[in-house]
Amino acid sequence: MKYRSAFDIIGPVMIGPSSSHTAGAARIGRVARTLFNRQPKKAVISLYGSFAKTYKGHGTDVAIVGGLLDFDTFDERIPTSLKLAEEAGIEVVFSIEETITEHPNTVRINLYDDDGDLEVVGISIGGGTIEIIELNSFKLKLSGEHPAILVVHNDQFGVISAVTQILAIHQINIGHMEVSRKEKGKMALMIIEVDQKIDRQILNVIEKIPNVTQIIRMVD
Incomplete structure (x- = not known):
């Protein structure tokens, strides 16, 4: 271990x-x-x-x-x-x-x-x-040890890059990221652990991205 x-x-x-x-x-x-x-x-x-x-x-x-x-x-x-x-x-x-x-x-x-x-x-x-x-x-x-957001979205082209671009614009560094989906083209889940807390205003911008259906914020 x-x-x-x-x-x-x-x-x-x-x-x-x-x-x-x-x-x-x-x-x-x-x-x-x-x-x-x-x-x-x-x-x-x-x-x-x-x-x-x-x-x-x-x-x-x-x-x-x-x-x-x-x-x-x-x-x-x-x-x-x-x-x-x-x-x-x-x-x-x-x-x-x-x-x-x-x-x-x-x-x-x-x-x-x-x-x-x-x-x-x-x-x-x-x-x-x-x-x-x-x-x-x-x-x-x-892990639950770091600030993170979980983004539920439709499995469509461009959603992942749109989310990461917003984080980059606001200088939010990603420590760990992965995407899980149950079926191609259906619902997917983005897990993004970052180095600092993400302000609510940034999440509001992410929520407006087409095909994003829900965001859950976790803080350390």
Whole structure:
């Protein structure tokens, strides 16, 4: 496994016994909350591999729900997150899955409310570091550690170059970018991680590009 820094090995400041099972789980939950862009009414949390086997002992359950409540890894409210979620009116359902996944620390989170739903698959790869590997059936790779935008668009010529040109005009440096699509000519997803936060005004310009249907902004 390749680590970017010593902090990936030491792990983050956190509540809980395990950087992979607690801090990483909390980060996955919080990224899911950010992508949903609001507090859900219901969360179905499907646990795989070692997450499924040790989730209660390692606090994976309270960590994920804490993330869904927008708590950081060091938030002292994490141990009581299940109760706090109930008080906030969030229905939480845990599902223990036997399917063998590529990574042992895998969770699928489905969020619901009256305005829509979201499905996120994340993995905790050690030291509190995570990757979001699937979003609404789109395959992707998102760390959640850097400012990023997710651009949903029709798979048409010129959309990608139009988006990157706007970022270049505003001197926004791209650190990582990839495009995922389910079918040629249909819906596609652009994932762009950048070195600085992107102002709302810039996103407004991107939203006006033909064939762009939605933008989700993530900040570090």
